[in-house]
Amino acid sequence: MPVKVIKNLPAIEELRADNIFVMDSERAKKQNIRLLNLLVVNLMPRKLVTETQILRLLSNTPLQINVDFLYTATHEVKNTQQSHLDSFYKSFSQVKANYYDGLIVTGAPVEQLEFEAVDYWAEFLEIMNWSKSHVYSTLHICWGAQAGLYARYGVEKENLAQKLCGIFESSVENPKNPLFRGFDDYFYCPQSRYTCSDEQAITKVADLEVLSKSQEAGLSILAKKNLREVYLFGHLEYDRDTLAWEYQRDKASGLQPELPKHYFPEDDDRKPPKMNWASAASLFFSNWLNYAVYQGTPYVAERLSKHLEEDYDFNENGEEL
Structure with missing residues (x-):
């Protein structure tokens, strides 16, 4: 949340230069x-x-939030x-008349399929x-990020030589x-994927900004400059044991997975994994x-349709929906 101070306080500009969100008293009255x-x-x-x-x-903010969960009706769910x-x-048919301040699209274990084969x-394109x-603002995670970039900008994904799995350092x-x-x-950010988005194609989208990279894992986070779209290629939401569970699952399936990098102490999967990404x-x-949702979304949610810009198209096989 912002620091509220008296308008024209000399410290305001210095705080803003340090990327501290400061709201003067005049703006606070109108919020x-x-x-x-x-x-x-x-x-x-x-x-x-x-x-x-x-x-x-x-839950780690003082903001009050109402959360709806959506499942894809065109997919048969087997694990729930x-x-x-x-x-x-x-x-989707139950929510499509609603307006939302924020949308989160999770990852999905379908990376090795072509997008159109999912x-x-x-239904994803319709959403x-x-x-x-x-x-107002959408946060895409892992496959959700790759799929969002393909749907909106035609950015293809590429197969990696082997699964990228582990905890990797990223730069701001x-x-x-x-x-x-x-x-x-x-x-640090957990990664668990077989594919990556085409970085060269991403750099050609003028309105997208690369915000974080990893020397080992490649692109980490990028966003549209107005923060209407945010793309997280890793899994910051993962718990301490999620990669361990996936590793054991793959072993039990006979996939012979490599040990997740920088995860188990001394690379010993019998030891509890360390967690260094929670903060x-x-x-x-x-x-x-x-900053991407609360500070920008209109107070009256129904005004979103007039408030939002329509500055991108996306396609299936090169055609707009």
């Missing part, structure tokens, strides 16, 4: 406060685990009871198209960006919620 509405498109197989991870990070979906989730791809006029490329207020120069995860989600 309306209301419950924020978020929608989470949960594409992960262990939905209850992902729900807990996301909600834990969203239908009764859970019926009780706690909504379909059984809910048409992306709808978000242009019904959502633009410390002045509001998403990185309070960050150190470097932070960065909490701060990143809080910054997104505050």
